[in-house]
Amino acid sequence: MTDRVCVGAISGSFGVRGEVRLKSFCADPAAIAEYAPLYSEDGARSFDLEITRAVKEGFAARLTGVATKEEADALKGLRLYADRDRLPSLPDDEFYHADLIGLTVVDPGGKVLGTVHAVFDHGAGDLIEVRGPDLKAAVLVPFTNAVVPTVDLEAGRMVVDPPDGLFEV
Known part of the structure; x- marks a missing residue:
């Protein structure tokens, strides 16, 4: 598990006074402001955040140290990370995506299928992207209790009971 979560x-940018257009990845999108200070991925920069208004596909927000449109434009694409201890704890059957990435994926018999490379949420449910040396291409696995009955963060693995043919080489 990582110390920070995206x-x-x-x-x-949003407007001409240094505001940024912000997309939140939080279950409650407006709660992102509660997790400040937020950090760049490398931790070199930190920001306090004030949401100023809701806008299409996110929020307009002010970040400390960003005062001009040019400074806001320069941050385009920057991912913001919060310290894990600032985030709410989750129920036993929920996970932060960052905790799933890198887990070893095994079938019910213990055979290694690959590693979790990414987690996607397209609205209808999460998909786990599994990559492995024996796979010709990445495999997308539905992240449901039926297909993924066990996630063991401490052991660094998840058990996947794939539908027939999903992992055929």
Whole structure:
């Protein structure tokens, strides 16, 4: 598990007074402001955050140290991370995506299928992207209790009971 979790990204500037357009990855999108200070991925920069208004596909927000449109434009694409201890704890059957990435994926018999490379949420449910040396291409696995009955963060693995043919080489 990592010490910080990605909670949002800056998609550009908003207006001419240094505000940024912010996309939140939080279950409650407006809660992102409660997790400040937020950090760049490398931890070199930190920001306090004030949401000023809701806008299409996110929020307009002010970040400390960003005063001009040019400074806001320069942050486009920057992912924002919060310290894990600032985030709410989750129920036993929920996980932060960052905790799933890198887990070893095994079938019910213990055979290694690959590693979790990414987690996608397209609205209808999460998909786990599994990559492995024996796979010709990445495999997308539905992240449901039926297909993924066990996630063991301490052991660094998840058990996947794939539908027939999903992992055929």
